[in-house]
Amino acid sequence: MSAPTFAVVGRPNKGKSSIVATLARDDSVYIDSRSGSTRWAREFPMQVNGETLYTLVDTPGIQRAREVMDWLQANCRDASQRPQAVRDFVEAHRSEERFADECQLLQPIVDGAGIIYVVDGSCPYGADYEAEMEILRWSGRPSLALINPIDNDDFADEWRDGLGQYFRTVRLFDAQRAQVTRQLELLDLFGHLDPSWQSSLARAVTLLNREREEQHSQCSLLIADMISAALTFQVSQKLPDGAPLEPVRKLLAANYRERQAKRERNCRRQVEELYHYHDLKRNEQALALEESDLFQLDDWYLWGLNRRSLVAVAGSAGAVLGGGFGLMVDGATGGLLGGLGTLISGTAGAVTGGVGAWKYSDEIAQYRLKGIPTGGKQVSYGPSRNLNFPFVLLGRALLHHRLLCHRTHADRSSLSLDTELLDQANDDQRRKLARCFARISSGKKVEEQRAQLASLILDRCRAHDTPTN
Numbered sequence: 001m002s003a004p005t006f007a008v009v010g011r012p013n014k015g016k017s018s019i020v021a022t023l024a025r026d027d028s029v030y031i032d033s034r035s036g037s038t039r040w041a042r043e044f045p046m047q048v049n050g051e052t053l054y055t056l057v058d059t060p061g062i063q064r065a066r067e068v069m070d071w072l073q074a075n076c077r078d079a080s081q082r083p084q085a086v087r088d089f090v091e092a093h094r095s096e097e098r099f100a101d102e103c104q105l106l107q108p109i110v111d112g113a114g115i116i117y118v119v120d121g122s123c124p125y126g127a128d129y130e131a132e133m134e135i136l137r138w139s140g141r142p143s144l145a146l147i148n149p150i151d152n153d154d155f156a157d158e159w160r161d162g163l164g165q166y167f168r169t170v171r172l173f174d175a176q177r178a179q180v181t182r183q184l185e186l187l188d189l190f191g192h193l194d195p196s197w198q199s200s201l202a203r204a205v206t207l208l209n210r211e212r213e214e215q216h217s218q219c220s221l222l223i224a225d226m227i228s229a230a231l232t233f234q235v236s237q238k239l240p241d242g243a244p245l246e247p248v249r250k251l252l253a254a255n256y257r258e259r260q261a262k263r264e265r266n267c268r269r270q271v272e273e274l275y276h277y278h279d280l281k282r283n284e285q286a287l288a289l290e291e292s293d294l295f296q297l298d299d300w301y302l303w304g305l306n307r308r309s310l311v312a313v314a315g316s317a318g319a320v321l322g323g324g325f326g327l328m329v330d331g332a333t334g335g336l337l338g339g340l341g342t343l344i345s346g347t348a349g350a351v352t353g354g355v356g357a358w359k360y361s362d363e364i365a366q367y368r369l370k371g372i373p374t375g376g377k378q379v380s381y382g383p384s385r386n387l388n389f390p391f392v393l394l395g396r397a398l399l400h401h402r403l404l405c406h407r408t409h410a411d412r413s414s415l416s417l418d419t420e421l422l423d424q425a426n427d428d429q430r431r432k433l434a435r436c437f438a439r440i441s442s443g444k445k446v447e448e449q450r451a452q453l454a455s456l457i458l459d460r461c462r463a464h465d466t467p468t469n
């Protein structure tokens, strides 16, 4: 059984190529605001694991419908001859420049493709569209019409009435913003247009759902890995006796920051690949870590936990870790800068309530200094004991995932991540997350904790596919 083919047809600039990009999940489909940029019909197969589930054909815009219709009427005796007349038209005009676009778009239809007719819901309906709809009807192929609300859906109702005269099935479908569930509904609809497509498209829906679940699952592992690595990350540098500490300190912090940023970028890229985005431009500021106000407690609510949540989280993380998350020797930075001898490390005492958390609040990580046998000292920076740090990483990764899930392959704007995070977690989820983070930080049952973290993230990933309208 061969996979169905759909020809996407309509006037120039109505979003045909956008619909192809969205439904074929292909960000290489050419989309242009200039009309008439598509001159040739081009096939885009939708594949899952190498199997083609259906094929979409992007076509040039219809421009000479009236002339085509005149020819058809002049060359057809009765309604039974109409599909043949359309075939004859293509045969007779194939080599004519004047009808090149029309022949290109009618060819896949006479070859057996189903028809997806696309109009713009922000432009008024007009009788001048009727010739092209009539031609499509003459072809006798199963068809449906999509109203793409390019700027708005102001004229959707009149389009529905007009289109309804020519197409049995008419749907509003936002070519650039339709969420996955809407896309799958459309496939299901195609399955009902022609009995011979039904089983192929039912299978397509099943496989696409399965693939989506697999993508979310892989994605949550990628994010969990990124956070785990970030939590245990440390940079260090040898310091000869008598050498000044300050330059090394700066260098380490810069190195730490750069590598954390790179880890995040890699994770974003891998997640995008997972969802078949190969060419996505992304605006995201690297985490400024220690230099910005981002990690000052008062601003954290934008990214991670606010004071109240932090108290809840600090308690449960502290309970897990006992002394491991110990209070810092006071005056972290001041102490280190003031005298080389001040070793900063965790000492006894659990984080109790919020107090300990406040202490960590202004530091993303601490420096440690220890003597080495061959002389000199080893300065290290990290791993981060900042309770909010993994929440910030998670928040950013989930924002990226959510935006990715809510976008289509037709949208060529850059993905802007510099927006406020919406923290959708409740206190219970936060506590669970905090416990995972704390255990990973302290090296306790890391594999198990990472799997647990991934499963907490997976729930959030799945939720991003819940339709928003």
Ligand SMILES: Nc1nc2c(ncn2[C@@H]2O[C@H](COP(=O)(O)OP(=O)(O)O)[C@@H](O)[C@H]2O)c(=O)[nH]1
Residues within 6 Å of the ligand: 010, 011, 012, 013, 014, 015, 016, 017, 018, 019, 030, 031, 032, 033, 034, 035, 036, 038, 061, 148, 149, 150, 151, 174, 175, 176, 177
């Ligand atoms: N805002 C918005 N723009 C769209 C939408 N669909 C298409 N466009 C834009 O309209 C122009 C033409 O789109 P395209 O898909 O190339 O139309 P085609 O000529 O019919 O293939 C492009 O600039 C698209 O970005 C949509 O749903 N929303």
Ligand SMILES: [Mg+2]
Residues within 6 Å of the ligand: 016, 017, 018, 030, 031, 032, 037, 038, 058, 059
């Ligand atoms: Mg196009």
